[in-house]
Amino acid sequence: MDPHSTRSQFNQRAPKSGPYMASMRYADTNPKVSIENYAKRPSSKSPRPDGRASDTFSLLIQRRIATNSRVKQDERFKKDMYIAFINKALQGKLDGQNKDFDDLVDQFNPRRAVECATLSSQLRIWILALSHVLSRLERRHSPLVEAIVNFPWTTMDATFVKTYSDFIGILLSARPEYLSLVLGKLTQGLTYRA
Secondary structure (H helix, E strand, C coil): CCCCCCCCHHHHCCCCCCCCHHHHHHHHHCCCCCHHHHHHCCCCCCCCCCCCCCCHHHHHHHCCCCCCHHHHHHHHHHHHHHHHHHHHHHHHHHHCCCHHHHHHHHCCCHHHHHHCCCHHHHHHHHHHHHCCCHHHCCHHHHHHHHHHHCCCHHHCCHHHHHHHHHHHHHHHHHCHHHHHHHHHHHHHHHCCCC
16 A cells, blocks of 8 residues: 555554644644644643643743844954954054053953952953954063953853963963963962962
8 A cells, every 4th residue: 555645554643742742633634723723722721820821832832932142143243342442452552552452451450350240241252352363462462461361260250261261271372472471370379378
């Protein structure tokens, strides 16, 4: 017998499990019923104490799925703005204009980190933006690198610490001349202070 015929044994199988299989059995006998119509039907289950239906499938149909695309797009836009500012500050330092560069170095001031609790996400974007221009960090830009290395990263949240440690690894790969600065800070952190 042809497996695609309407009288085939393959059409008599029990449906697989899932939240809408009961309606699919009903949809096989009545072609006008769809999944959306099933969600609109009153639930045969008893309502919850707060008055809402406990039918999980109707909740899946009616509730929209939230995405983080707007958040990611906003973060990408901020990072692009930060990269543009960093490029301007680094070029200004080479040209003898120190104002933007000093503002950039001041972002990693430890006193500023203690004052502002919401600084973690902003500093994380600064670190991500700086990781795109590591090849431009010359010896003239060492005050910026020193400020980043001396920043108290251990007091920040886990996402910042991961971004910071990735940045330090990339920094040392791109610019090995800063290795002595980073190792000096690490050994200073291992010493006991009374």
